[in-house]
Amino acid sequence: MVECWQHGDGLAMQIYNYPVVFFDLDDSLINKDANSLWIKWRFKHERWALVEASQALASLYRAYKKGRVTHRRLSNYYRTRTRGMTLDQYRLQVQRFFQERGRLHIYPQAASLLFAYRRQGTQLVMITGSDDVVAAAYSEALGIDNVISNRLKVEQQRITGLELPMCYGDGKVALAAQFLQQQGLSFADAAFYTDSHSDLPLLQAVAQPVVLNPNSALRESALQHGWPCLDWRQA
Template sequence: MSQAKIAAFFDLDRTLIDVNSAILYAQFERKHGRISTRQVLTTIFHSLLYHLNIGSMEKAYARAMKHFTGIAEKDLAGWAKDFFEEEVKPRLQPGALPVLQQHKNAGHILVMLTSSSCYQADYACQAWGLDHWIANRFPTENGLFLGTYHKPLVYGDGKVHHAKAWAADAGVDLQRSYFYTDSYSDLPMLKEVGYPMVVNPDPKLRAHALKYKWELLDWRQPKTVMPRMEEANA
């Protein structure tokens, strides 16, 4: 009997929820007068590049974080909580909750693995019953943001870097674990787990999943095809 643990990793944007939360957040910040219309349009542009798997996510993130230089972390955490409750929490895809519960029933560790902020990831875990999160974190000094992010970015190969480090500490066997995502940018992490799970994918990921016969799931409806699942104590 294997003593290694099993984890189920979940992407956030366009996987657990049906939209890119960065666009929602930019619109939320504009509504409250904290950014300009031009900044909203820039966010939408970079989110489109992300969805099409082109452009540099690192450059986009670095540009976005400069805006928060000198802002108190407690203020941003409060804004992020309001944003999550108003805009993100209601967007959980209907088919996601049964799968989360199925993994919980199987004794798996539920992990949010997202390019979003640590604040959104933490609120999502609390709301939907996940156990841990791996997300982007931002250095501060005297409680104020320095306008940068901890590297490597939790994106692409960076997701693999952070997930491997977490799995080693947690005693998790990635080859017995699952990862759910919609994005081709997550291909490196999909290749690291034993059970790559593709949810309402972008065209490039769909083509790859069909070629390699990976499981394709549609979470837009509450009645979803449930994935085959390994018990944690098997």
């Protein structure tokens, strides 16, 4: 039987000896979904965000968590989210968001875990469905040098959606494999921490899967596979 260990238990700071460790962001290194935090912040400053929130909740968030999101659906959301902003305008918005709200939701335990891996010389990689601008803000704060994320599509200096492949589901596996190949490595050289059932393809690919703050579906999968399971939410 696999239990979810809380911070303070021995497993909570167990470090695995692999050259590369991948980390999900949403509900893993941070205690909320970054898109949800963004929407709440935006609504506080601009009422237009109600449209964005309605679209996200109605057609995107549930599908994302269940592993059913499509590129078209996610690109449509980003067109609503940015409303034709230039990349520089969006970066400025994200900087404000991160300073006022986003940085407040980083798990304290994440800093300790990442420090321990850096000390042993592990390459840390954030691999997330957040866009590259949001991911960069969190990776800089967390001291993670390598980032794999969804990439904003820009045409004539305006954001028009997302590039392919998506960093999601099987797309995450392909992008992680590409990163490892560039390092002369394979999935046998990697571990992965995540909270989401939609990340099962990558969990099943790496040598050391670690389930972190799992939803109920992923907790059940961890039980079935005998994967280590950590839960920082009750610490």
